[in-house]
Amino acid sequence: MRYILFYKPYGVLSQFTSDEGKQTLKDYIPVADVYPVGRLDWDSEGLVLLTDDGRLQHRLSDPQYGHPRTYWVQVERIPDDVAVERLATGVEIQNYQTKPARVKLLSAEPQLPPRDPPIRDRQSIPTAWLELTLTEGKNRQVRRMTAAVGFPTLRLIRVSIGLLSLEGLSLGSWRDLTSDEVKVLKRK
Structure with a gap:
C-alpha cells in the first residue's frame, strides 16, 4: 500500500x-x-x-x-465575533446546515509561500485570516460558509488532515x- x-x-x-x-x-x-x-x-x-x-x-x-480537516482562510474584511460564532455553530449553505466547526481569528498572517497569481489587493479593504476546522466536506463548503456570514474567501489553504x-x-x-x-x- x-x-x-x-x-x-x-x-x-x-x-x-x-x-x-x-x-x-x-x-x-x-x-x-x-x-x-x-x-x-x-x-x-x-x-x-x-x-x-x-x-x-x-x-x-x-x-x-467525521475526521477533522483544518484550513487557513484569508477573508475580505475583519470578521466580528458574531460572524465567528455563526461559523462555529453552523450556517446554512445551499439548503444545508453545516455542522459545528472550530473557528479562530488568527492574530497574524500565517507564514505561507506567495500565491501565484497573487490575490487581488485592494488597499481600502482590510483582510483577516481564520483557522477553520471542519469534520465534513461539502463542495466548496469553506468558501460558501464565509460568504454566508458576509466575509468572502480570498485564499484557502488546507493545513492539516487529522x-x-x-x-x-x-x-x-x-x-x-x-x-x-x-x-x-x-x-x-
Whole structure:
C-alpha cells in the first residue's frame, strides 16, 4: 500500500487527468495507481492525501467518520465575533446546515509561500485570516460558509488532515507517509 502527502499549489486539479489543459496531480506526482482522498478545489491550496488503500480512502471520505480537516482562510474584511460564532455553530449553505466547526481569528498572517497569481489587493479593504476546522466536506463548503456570514474567501489553504500537516513540505512537493503516520491514520 502507498500513502502520500502532497502540498497542492493553486491552479492544480485534484485528479490525474484533465481535458481542460489545466495542471493535474500527474504534473507533480509520478506514482501510478494512487488517488486523492477527498478533493481540494482548483483554486485552493494545501494538503492532499493520496493512497491506493481503498478501505482507508472510503473511511476518510465517508462523512459518518467525521475526521477533522483544518484550513487557513484569508477573508475580505475583519470578521466580528458574531460572524465567528455563526461559523462555529453552523450556517446554512445551499439548503444545508453545516455542522459545528472550530473557528479562530488568527492574530497574524500565517507564514505561507506567495500565491501565484497573487490575490487581488485592494488597499481600502482590510483582510483577516481564520483557522477553520471542519469534520465534513461539502463542495466548496469553506468558501460558501464565509460568504454566508458576509466575509468572502480570498485564499484557502488546507493545513492539516487529522494529525497530518503541511509541516516539512514545500509548495508542489510530496512525500510518503512514515509507517508511524500510517498506523495512526488507520487507528482513527
